[in-house]
Amino acid sequence: MLKKIRNRLHRLIRQNYIGGEGINFLFFKFLPRCKKACKTYYKNKPVYFSITAIIYNEAKYIKEWIEYHKILGAERFYIYDNGSTDNVKQILEPYIKSGLVCYHFLPGYGMQNKAYRDAVYKYKNQTRWMAFIDLDEFIVPVEKNTIPDFLKDYENYPGVCINWQVFDSNGYITPPVENYGLVTANYNKVSKNDNILVNRHVKTIANPKLIKTVNHPHFCYFESYKFPVDENFKQVVGPFTDFHSSKKIKINHYATKSKEEYEIKISKGCADSKKKRAFDESILNFQDYKIDTTIQKYVPELINKLYKEKI
DSSP: OHHHHHHHHHHHHHHTOSOSSSEEETTEEEOOOOOOSSSOOOOOOOEEEEEEEEESSOTTTHHHHHHHHHHTTOOEEEEEEOSOOSSHHHHHHHHHHHTSEEEEEOOSSSOHHHHHHHHHHHHTTTEEEEEEOOTTEEEEESSSSSHHHHHGGGTTSSEEEEEEEEEOOTTOSSOOOGGGGOHHHHOOEEESOTTSGGGGBEEEEEOGGGEEEEEETTEEEEGGGOOOBOTTSOBOOSSBOSSOOOSSEEEEEESSSSHHHHHHHHHHOOSSSSOOOOOOHHHHSOSSEEEOOGGGGGHHHHHHHHHTSOO
């Protein structure tokens, strides 16, 4: 009995060290609950894989992001609009009418984690897997053909944490016009060293029924003190892994795009807090870099979906 209590206490302490929202007291963190953040709710049939994201003025990029992830197996998108002033709602309208996008208007500062908790609270019974990513992040299966194909191997775990592969500006000062201006087609420069700190960052795809709360954009707390795993089935206990691993799957993080777009991103601030972003020249242009074109095998089909077919 004493051993069981000690083991449970150990797991609790480990799971509560990672930071994020919550009140710290000694070795414990009192976590915010998953609850409604807005009134909007969509009643839908269950799907296998969905994506939750919070957006702000992403009209230029959102069709590419949606159509790409549709190709890779996403069946639904829970979109939280953080008060956009561009025409993103108009662009999303056909997707909303078709039921592909569940649109929520959620203005205010630092709303990212609240949006995620709202999605878990409302939609945990509508999807077997829920990914939590941003509009500059694209999930790229390396071994398997689709994201659901990859996830089939992880159904005994509460979640999978996927490493970033951060891309720089490719030397663009202004947004490129080549290849229809697509992000997935025009950026291919990554750090030569996969193990730089930013590449050890993760984003999570989780079974929402097992999520206790989301108080961090990169990592979830799970019921019964369970932990997610990485692509190698190794337990992950926070928003960073010890080593970068992307032989099976990765998340292309287009952290800057062109210098002009990076400056706009900096001006937006952080989605999960009132903090300002810092301009980081080291990720704008990697000094030691290599070329990564893994995602570009999907570009021909993506161009066809975006420019040669109707939604």
